[in-house]
Amino acid sequence: MASEQQYLHAHFYDLLDSSRVDPADASVRFFLHYALRAGNALELGAGTGRVTLAIAGQHIPVWAVEPSPVMRAACLVKAAQQPHLYPFFTLLPGSAQDVRINRSFRFIYASGVSMHWTSEDQWHAVLENVARHLADDGIFVVDNLCLTPPEHNDSPLAQVSQARLGEIEYRTYFGRTWIDKQRYRFHTRYEAVYQGVVIEAYEDDSIGSFLCQETCYGLLKEVGLQVRAAYQDFSFTLVSDTAEQVILEAGWS
Ligand SMILES: C[S@@+](CC[C@H](N)C(=O)[O-])C[C@H]1O[C@@H](n2cnc3c(N)ncnc32)[C@H](O)[C@@H]1O
Numbered sequence: 001m002a003s004e005q006q007y008l009h010a011h012f013y014d015l016l017d018s019s020r021v022d023p024a025d026a027s028v029r030f031f032l033h034y035a036l037r038a039g040n041a042l043e044l045g046a047g048t049g050r051v052t053l054a055i056a057g058q059h060i061p062v063w064a065v066e067p068s069p070v071m072r073a074a075c076l077v078k079a080a081q082q083p084h085l086y087p088f089f090t091l092l093p094g095s096a097q098d099v100r101i102n103r104s105f106r107f108i109y110a111s112g113v114s115m116h117w118t119s120e121d122q123w124h125a126v127l128e129n130v131a132r133h134l135a136d137d138g139i140f141v142v143d144n145l146c147l148t149p150p151e152h153n154d155s156p157l158a159q160v161s162q163a164r165l166g167e168i169e170y171r172t173y174f175g176r177t178w179i180d181k182q183r184y185r186f187h188t189r190y191e192a193v194y195q196g197v198v199i200e201a202y203e204d205d206s207i208g209s210f211l212c213q214e215t216c217y218g219l220l221k222e223v224g225l226q227v228r229a230a231y232q233d234f235s236f237t238l239v240s241d242t243a244e245q246v247i248l249e250a251g252w253s
Contacts, residue, residue: 009202010070012190013048015163015170023054027143030234030247031109034139035060038107042133044096044126045113049075049089056088063090065099097125104135110142115208118183123211123219131223138251140225145246146210147239152178157187169193176208183209213239213246226253 007013014021022028028051035041035055046052046064048071055062056079066072072091079089092099096110096117108130117123130140157175164170175187186208192200211219217227227250232243239246 007047007068007071007204009188009190009204010048010068010074012170012172012192012202013071013074014050015165016161016172018163021048021050023057026234027051027111028054030236031055031111031141032058034107034109034141034249035062038105038139040105041107041109042101042105044099044108044110044130045116046075046091047071047112049078049091051109051111052089052091053078053082053085056085057082059088061088061090063092063101063105065092065094065096067093067095069093097122097129099129101133103133104138105133106135106138108134108138108140112144114142114144114211115186116206117211118207118209120211120215120219123216124222127219127223127225131225134225134252136252139228140250141247142216142250143245143247144210145213145216145248147213147241147243147246149181149212150210152181154178157189167194168199179207183207213248216248220248220250221253224253225250 019025031051032054041055041062043052043064046066052062052064075091079085117126134140154177155175157173159171160174161172162169171191173189177185179185186206188204190202191198213230220226227248229249230239231237231247232239
């Protein structure tokens with residue numbers, strides 16, 4: 001499924017976990033930390049602007065690239081409520097591999113996006129594009145990598161969150177079915193429930209994959225970048241043998 005056809009449930013996205021949209025959330029603070037040092041930023045796959053708008057809120061010019069028109073719409077609706085952010089926030093259609101911006105950035109990041117780059121060719125195209133836009137002293141950060149190949153256990157659709165707004169309960173369900181060693185099918189279902197009855201529902205299937213950090217090291221090298229640090233969480237804990245995810249920070253070799 002093309003990126004543009006995913007995330008049709010954009011209006012449910014921020015309800016997945018209300019703490020994630022809080023500027024005090026660890027992942028938001030993690031990316032903000034880099035942006036504050038860099039003074040400008042480019043986000044690849046900005047979604048509803050969860051992180052981007054927090055950066056703009058600190059008066060740091062931030063560019064956001066997002067392929068899904070409905071995610072862009074959700075992001076713009078949020079931005080439109082905050083006119084004080086307008087000078088600092090630029091939202092572009094496009095993908096991480098194709099977008100061209102006639103400027104360079106001291107901080108480029110991808111938060112919760114890399115599972116959408118499902119082949120090494122796609123990763124290579126993204127990293128070439130990162131290199132094209134990264135300033136001489138720039139830093140690139142990408143999360144959602146793995147330390148070792150993941151277990152290939154399928155997980156059936158199961159409820160992962162619920163949020164109540166007034167008398168409506170919004171529920172999110174996730175499931176995963178592996179297609180081959182690299183790729184899985186990610187199932188999502190979003191429901192709005194009123195008085196025990198589902199009054200709105202969306203189902204979405206997308207293809208995802210995990211890239212192991214060792215492979216990423218090699219791909220970064222191909223475009224002239226090298227890893228500066230590897231963390232296992234958004235509190236800057238260095239990667240250990242038990243890491244469930246890897247977040248890489250890279251710069252020019
Ligand atoms: C899980 S959301 C994460 C959104 C946001 N970065 C956050 O942290 O909340 C993933 C986003 O990546 C976008 N996306 C998918 N493929 C992409 C690509 N090739 N380049 C850039 N963004 C992509 C999706 O449209 C979606 O909005």
